[in-house]
Amino acid sequence: VTESWLVDAASPYGLANLPLGVAVSSRWDGPRxxxxxxxxxxxxxxxxxxxxxxxxxxxxxxxxxxxxxxGPAGWAQVRDALxxxxxxxxxxxxxxxxxxxxxxxxxxxxxxxxxxVDFYASEHHAxxxxxxxxxxxxxxxxxxxxxxxxxxxxxxTVVVSGTPVRRPCGQQRPDxxxxxxxxxxxxxxxxxxxGFVVGTPSRSGEPVGVDEFADHVFGVCLVNDWSARxxxxxxxxxxxPFLGKSFATSMSPWVVPLAALSAARRPVGSAGxxxxxxxxxxEPWGLxxxxxxxxxxxxVSRPPYDAMFWSPAQMLAHLTVNGASVRTGxxxxxxxxxxxxxxxxxxxxxxxxxxLADGDEVVITATAPGSDGTTIGLGExxxxxxxxxxxxxT
Amino acid sequence: VTESWLVDAASPYGLANLPLGVAVSSRWDGPRxxxxxxxxxxxxxxxxxxxxxxxxxxxxxxxxxxxxxxGPAGWAQVRDALxxxxxxxxxxxxxxxxxxxxxxxxxxxxxxxxxxVDFYASEHHAxxxxxxxxxxxxxxxxxxxxxxxxxxxxxxTVVVSGTPVRRPCGQQRPDxxxxxxxxxxxxxxxxxxxGFVVGTPSRSGEPVGVDEFADHVFGVCLVNDWSARxxxxxxxxxxxPFLGKSFATSMSPWVVPLAALSAARRPVGSAGxxxxxxxxxxEPWGLxxxxxxxxxxxxVSRPPYDAMFWSPAQMLAHLTVNGASVRTGxxxxxxxxxxxxxxxxxxxxxxxxxxLADGDEVVITATAPGSDGTTIGLGExxxxxxxxxxxxxT
Numbered sequence: 114v115t116e117s118w119l120v121d122a123a124s125p126y127g128l129a130n131l132p133l134g135v136a137v138s139s140r141w142d143g144p145r146x147x148x149x150x151x152x153x154x155x156x157x158x159x160x161x162x163x164x165x166x167x168x169x170x171x172x173x174x175x176x177x178x179x180x181x182x183x184g185p186a187g188w189a190q191v192r193d194a195l196x197x198x199x200x201x202x203x204x205x206x207x208x209x210x211x212x213x214x215x216x217x218x219x220x221x222x223x224x225x226x227x228x229x230v231d232f233y234a235s236e237h238h239a240x241x242x243x244x245x246x247x248x249x250x251x252x253x254x255x256x257x258x259x260x261x262x263x264x265x266x267x268x269x270t271v272v273v274s275g276t277p278v279r280r281p282c283g284q285q286r287p288d289x290x291x292x293x294x295x296x297x298x299x300x301x302x303x304x305x306x307x308g309f310v311v312g313t314p315s316r317s318g319e320p321v322g323v324d325e326f327a328d329h330v331f332g333v334c335l336v337n338d339w340s341a342r343x344x345x346x347x348x349x350x351x352x353x354p355f356l357g358k359s360f361a362t363s364m365s366p367w368v369v370p371l372a373a374l375s376a377a378r379r380p381v382g383s384a385g386x387x388x389x390x391x392x393x394x395x396e397p398w399g400l401x402x403x404x405x406x407x408x409x410x411x412x413v414s415r416p417p418y419d420a421m422f423w424s425p426a427q428m429l430a431h432l433t434v435n436g437a438s439v440r441t442g443x444x445x446x447x448x449x450x451x452x453x454x455x456x457x458x459x460x461x462x463x464x465x466x467x468x469l470a471d472g473d474e475v476v477i478t479a480t481a482p483g484s485d486g487t488t489i490g491l492g493e494x495x496x497x498x499x500x501x502x503x504x505x506x507t
Numbered sequence: 508v509t510e511s512w513l514v515d516a517a518s519p520y521g522l523a524n525l526p527l528g529v530a531v532s533s534r535w536d537g538p539r540x541x542x543x544x545x546x547x548x549x550x551x552x553x554x555x556x557x558x559x560x561x562x563x564x565x566x567x568x569x570x571x572x573x574x575x576x577x578g579p580a581g582w583a584q585v586r587d588a589l590x591x592x593x594x595x596x597x598x599x600x601x602x603x604x605x606x607x608x609x610x611x612x613x614x615x616x617x618x619x620x621x622x623x624v625d626f627y628a629s630e631h632h633a634x635x636x637x638x639x640x641x642x643x644x645x646x647x648x649x650x651x652x653x654x655x656x657x658x659x660x661x662x663x664t665v666v667v668s669g670t671p672v673r674r675p676c677g678q679q680r681p682d683x684x685x686x687x688x689x690x691x692x693x694x695x696x697x698x699x700x701x702g703f704v705v706g707t708p709s710r711s712g713e714p715v716g717v718d719e720f721a722d723h724v725f726g727v728c729l730v731n732d733w734s735a736r737x738x739x740x741x742x743x744x745x746x747x748p749f750l751g752k753s754f755a756t757s758m759s760p761w762v763v764p765l766a767a768l769s770a771a772r773r774p775v776g777s778a779g780x781x782x783x784x785x786x787x788x789x790e791p792w793g794l795x796x797x798x799x800x801x802x803x804x805x806x807v808s809r810p811p812y813d814a815m816f817w818s819p820a821q822m823l824a825h826l827t828v829n830g831a832s833v834r835t836g837x838x839x840x841x842x843x844x845x846x847x848x849x850x851x852x853x854x855x856x857x858x859x860x861x862x863l864a865d866g867d868e869v870v871i872t873a874t875a876p877g878s879d880g881t882t883i884g885l886g887e888x889x890x891x892x893x894x895x896x897x898x899x900x901t
Contacts, residue, residue, distance in 0.1 A: 228663045233746060246745075254744050259687050260678050264746040265659035265753070269622045269834045270711065279712045281829035284654050284783065293653050295783045317664065317755075318673045318896050344829065350648050351640075352627060352658040353747020356829040359659070361711075389678065389689045435675035435738065435750040436896065440663045502712050502830065 117199050119208070120151035125490025127151070129483040131195055132367035132492065133332070135174050136218035144174030144221060148195060149367060149492075152215045155199070157191075159211030165198035166191060176225040177368060181312035181331050182441040188312065188331060192372055220366035222273040223334075224310055227440040229271055229362065230432060231306070231338060231448060232263040234423035236382055238451035241463045246346070258386060261423040261431045263445070266338075267359040271444065274335075274365050274494040280471060280501040281360040283344035297501035298341035301469040304449040305406050305416050305459030305477050306336040309425045310368050311443035318436040323394050326426035327371055329439065333400070335365040335477050335494040336446045342462055364444070365477075367492040374489060377401040377481040382422035391434050398426035402491065404450055404479040406459065408469070416450040416459040418479075471500040511593050513602070514545035519884025521545070523877040525589055526761035526886065527726070529568050530612035538568030538615060542589060543761060543886075546609045549593070551585075553605030559592035560585060570619040571762060575706035575725050576835040582706065582725060586766055614760035616667040617728075618704055621834040623665055623756065624826060625700070625732060625842060626657040628817035630776055632845035635857045640740070652780060655817040655825045657839075660732075661753040665838065668729075668759050668888040674865060674895040675754040677738035691895035692735035695863040698843040699800050699810050699853030699871050700730040703819045704762050705837035712830040717788050720820035721765055723833065727794070729759040729871050729888040730840045736856055758838070759871075761886040768883060771795040771875040776816035785828050792820035796885065798844055798873040800853065802863070810844040810853040812873075865894040 115128040126132070126149045135144050136154065147154040158172035167190060171179030180191065198204050233239055236253070239262075243252030256262065272278075280301055286293040312331035315321050321329055338358060345357025381399035383392070402418035428445060449459040458464050469475070475498075479491040509522040520526070520543045529538050530548065541548040552566035561584060565573030574585065592598050627633055630647070633656075637646030650656065666672075674695055680687045706725035709715050715723055732752060739751025775793035777786070796812035822839060843853040852858050863869070869892075873885040 228661055255680075256678075256687070256741055256744070260742060262742070262746055262749075264749055265661055267622055267659055267831060268662070269837070270831050279830050282714075283829045284650075286649075293650070293783065295785065320676075341829070347650055348654060348656070349745070349747075350650070351743070351747070352656055353743075353745070355656075355658055356825070356831070359826075359831040360829045389687065391689065431750070432753075435677045435735070435754045436673050437661060437664050437750070437753040443663065 115196060115200055117150065118202055118205065119153060119199060122487065124151045125480055125488045127487055128196055128199060129487045130369060130373050130489050131192060132369045133177055134220050134366045134368065135176060135223045136220045138213065138218040140213060146172045146174060146177060146180065149215060150199060153212050154215050154218055155208065156211045160198050160207065163207035165204060165207060166194040177223050178225050178442045181310065184313045185328055188370060192370060220273060222271065223366055223368055224442045224444065226268040226271045227443040229266045229268040230263050230445040231266045232261050232423065232428050232446065233448040234261055234421050234428060235449055235451045236422040237420065237453050238449040238459060238463065241451060241458065245462060261428045263428065263432065264353045266362060270359055271362045271364055274363055274496065276363060276496060277499045278339055278361045278363065278496045279499040281341050281344065282501050283341065283356050284347055285343040286347045293347060298343050299468065300342035301498065302340045302342050302461045303406065303475050304338035304340055305404050306338050306446040306448060306450060307402055307418050308334040308336040308364055308444055308446040310334060311439045312441060314441050315433055315439045317438040320436065321429050321433045321439070323392060323426050323430040324396060326398055326429055329429065330371060330425065332368040332370045333374065333491065334368050335479055335491055337363040337475060337477055337494050337496060338446065339363065363494050363496050365492045365494040369489060369491050373483065374400055374481055376484045379419045381424040383427065391430055392427050394424060394426055398424040400481060402479050402481045404477060407476045409474055413464060414456050414458050416457050417452045418450050420452045421447060421450065469498050471498055473498045509590060509594055511544065512596055512599065513547060513593060516881065518545045519874055519882045521881055522590055522593060523881045524763060524767050524883050525586060526763045527571055528614050528760045528762065529570060529617045530614045532607065532612040534607060540566045540568060540571060540574065543609060544593060547606050548609050548612055549602065550605045554592050554601065557601035559598060559601060560588040571617050572619050572836045575704065578707040579722055582764060586764060614667060616665065617760055617762055618836045618838065620662040620665045621837040623660045623662040624657050624839040625660045626655050626817065626822050626840065627842040628655055628815050628822060629843055629845045630816040631814065631847050632843040632853060632857065635845060635852065639856060655822045657822065657826065658747045660756060664753055665756045665758055668757055668890065670757065670890060671893045672733055672755045672757065672890045673893040675735050675738065675750070676895050677735065677750050678741055679737040680741045687741060692737050693862065694736035695892065696734045696736050696855045697800065697869050698732035698734055699798050700732050700840040700842060700844060701796060701812050702728045702730040702758055702838055702840040704728060705833045706835060708835050709827055709833045711832040714830065715823050715827045715833070717786060717820050717824040718790060720792055720823055723823065724765060724819065726762040726764045727768065727885065728762050729873055729885055731757040731869060731871055731888050731890060732840065733757065757888050757890045759886045759888040763883060763885050767877060768794055768875055770878045773813045775818040777821065785824055786821050788818060788820055792818040794875060796873050796875045798871060801870045803868055807858060808850050808852050810851050811846045812844050814846045815841060815844065863892050865892055867892045
């Protein structure tokens with residue numbers, strides 16, 4: 114375990130983690146890139162000014178994208194430099210000047226999102242939803258075990274944790290009414306997801322192989338894919354979810370590097386199945402991330418990310434196999450993480466409990482095993498439900 | 508008709524049009540914003556240097572986004588200034604210095620695309636596709652006449668006209684085979700569409716009313732939504748099209764301002780139907796745009812945009828009614844434009860003819876009526892099909 118005067122070795126934000134984020138504060142004249150150590154944030158531009166990490170204007174934000182674009186060698190260089198800077202007590206003074214209490218800064222959206230893609234990679238979730246939406250039919254459609262089903266979401270409405278989410282209005286058709294009605298969603302739900310942030314872009318026409326995942330993906334975040342089930346149910350055929358999802362998608366402010374999660378890697382459910390070659394992993398990219406979903410402080414469930422059927426490496430390989438390129442800042446998410454039991458489901462509709470009321474606060478948190486018995490914290494994604502807006506009469 | 512020494516009044520690129528685009532050329536040290544007059548392009552930065560239009564760095568590209576963000580008053584100011592500059596023969600010298608033959612510059616993607624949304628707004632197309640994809644069932648699903656069905660596409664693979672498009676590979680399940688196969692699409696198709704470019708952003712939680720369309724949308728382009736029907740058929744349930752579409756979407760380089768299309772406005776098919784209030788237009792935003800689809804120079808069809816069921820104003824109102832915001836540079840497209848007869852369909856699958864072969868060149872062109880008997884040209888969107896790539900063995 115790498116020790117530092119800054120943090121207890123048992124902290125989920127110890128030196129084995131070193132997540133990156135972006136924040137504003139009255140201390141600085143604009144957004145800055147930070148890492149988090151324990152309950153302290155460290156401004157990387159200040160470390161760069163002290164010659165402790167590579168100097169680069171990308172430390173002054175407004176997003177992680179310039180750093181993400183550097184690729185794996187650049188990420189490793191920065192991670193090594195941060196580790197060295199924060200473990201050598203000769204740097205005590207310089208690090209103290211760069212540091213601030215975590216609760217004294219305002220974390221902002223850490224990436225400029227390119228395309229946002231959402232998958233549907235949990236067999237338990239897809240089965241549960243299939244039973245609810247298509248009762249009496251086979252819950253998994255024929256394609257489900259052959260490819261990671263996914264769709265594009267709205268990148269312009271990805272918001273950072275802490276942003277309130279207004280209850281959407283929209284068309285619904287309450288069963289068995291023949292005509293649709295318009296009004297606030299009464300079935301507002303959450304989806305507990307794990308997100309992946311693309312660093313290195315790929316070129317058009319050149320698929321990213323399933324074993325090239327870590328060459329392109331920088332790190333991991335938590336995602337709440339807010340979902341209005343009533344709007345979604347009426348609109349989604351035949352072209353998929355649209356307004357039932359597009360009003361807001363929340364992401365956690367800290368992006369945890371894949372490099373911090375090497376001890377968390379596990380095979381996924383598809384590993385033992387017959388797959389087309391482009392989806393066969395030779396090294397597992399499932400991750401043992403333990404999530405928690407809380408509503409108003411009450412624990413609703415503990416979704417286990419290690420129970421997924423498709424890995425993020427398989428998702429990226431599929432996403433690009435037709436020649437589609439990825440860009441720095443692209444975000445793709447797992448889809449709802451649900452385990453086999455009722456206390457492991459990642460959405461309220463699966464839990465069979467009521468939907469969200471105005472004022473409800475939803476928090477998703479997660480940890481993963483780090484190396485040498487450490488714990489890696491993935492932070493949280495938080496949001497309060499605001500009442501629906503009154504539609505203007507024009 | 509506004510006359511100019513630059514162009515014949517009968518040109519589809521007369522002064523009633525004034526489309527905007529972005530190009531590179533050995534004449535300049537970077538991309539420049541242009542307008543087109545006849546077969547001449549006029550560099551607007553040079554007019555600004557001569558004091559003939561408002562001076563602003565946004566004329567030096569790399570996209571139209573800074574101009575788009577100015578909003579309707581700014582667009583009108585620029586349009587008025589361009590008209591004045593190009594009609595006063597006192598400016599002959601300055602305009603000549605700013606001008607170049609249209610074929611001497613390389614037009615690039617004119618906008619930095621935010622989110623790309625594709626609708627499904629032609630009743631004829633949706634009915635034709637429903638019959639093909641779900642034979643024996645009601646071709647239009649129950650929601651279709653109540654809301655403009657749409658979905659998010661991939662903004663990172665929107666390319667400018669002229670960009671070759673590589674045949675995608677992907678999973679397919681040839682009916683009635685039980686197992687999917689992997690390989691190049693053998694059912695590569697086109698979709699003739701009209702696209703709309705958002706200028707003024709909207710705020711989260713504040714829907715854009717159906718009569719606020721022209722406050723937010725700057726102009727119109729042509730779109731080819733390339734579609735691999737075999738990949739799409741296997742993947743699209745339940746979350747919609749994904750890899751069957753995401754490999755490439757082509758757009759025309761010239762964005763024609765809505766201001767040039769005031770004489771082309773027509774009611775759409777939904778005007779006479781019972782709609783929820785947020786979709787009821789008080790002024791029609793259908794457009795009498797006559798499209799042509801050519802493959803290898805052969806006329807395939809003449810899709811009529813005035814035969815659509817949903818207008819672009821209805822599409823934008825729907826897109827935002829849940830509180831989702833739009834950003835400068837967002838692109839949304841109509842979905843395939845098909846008329847009632849076989850020689851008016853906007854895709855090859857509807858035409859009942861073969862799909863695209865490697866080397867085929869697809870061109871979509873369009874015109875609309877302008878004021879005072881003029882014609883407004885919408886340019887073209889062009890692309891050649893390249894053979895599928897050989898997938899690397901890893």
